[in-house]
Amino acid sequence: MRMKPILLIDRFLATCECALAVVLFTGLVGVLTLNILMRNLAHATLPNTFEIAATLVLWLALVGGSLALRDRRHIKIEFLLRFLPPTWQCWADLAVSLFGIVVMGVLMVTALFFTHNEVAIFGRSGWTTIVFPLFFALAAFRFALQLVGALFPRHPYRPEWPTLFHPKSPPAP
Secondary structure, eight states: OOOHHHHHHHHHHHHHHHHHHHHHHHHHHHHHHHHHHIIIIISOOOTTHHHHHHHHHHHHHHHHHHHHHHTTOSOOOHHHHTTSOHHHHHHHHHHHHHHHHHHHHHHHHHHHHHHHHHHHHHGGGGGGGGHHHHHHHHHHHHHHHHHHHHHOTTSSOOTTSOOSSSOOOOOOO
16 A cells, blocks of 8 residues: 555645744744734734634644644543553554544535535635635545555554654664
8 A cells, every 4th residue: 555645745734834834933922912012002903803713723722733633642441442452452453543524524514514504604704614624624634544554554654753843753873
């Protein structure tokens, strides 16, 4: 099974998500700082500041959640898995990954309808909700990679392999 192109896509998406997280956080800090300065110095505020800030926080949370899912740092019940034998842990990984794919797929379709309704009601500002179907599509993709990693132990997408935030240390001389 040739997975290298898919892993390259995953790495590219993670790099884009990291860059987007930096831009969103910088934008959030910038908008709020500018609003505070304008309110204290000019006794005026930027219009829609809190709506913009709420949207940026939402996008930042979902981008961060997607990155956490990539590195398997999402919320999970590790305590119970520690007591299972290794073969049962493999089956649990398979079940969780399959369940995640199904749930994220259903939520993605629902989010597409939601975004369509938001655009129909609010026009251009409704497009800010596009983050929901994008997040659920990325999450389903990441769960699919984890499913492949659980099915094929030699597959490079295993949780113990180096990830974006935990690079592989160089070999000792």
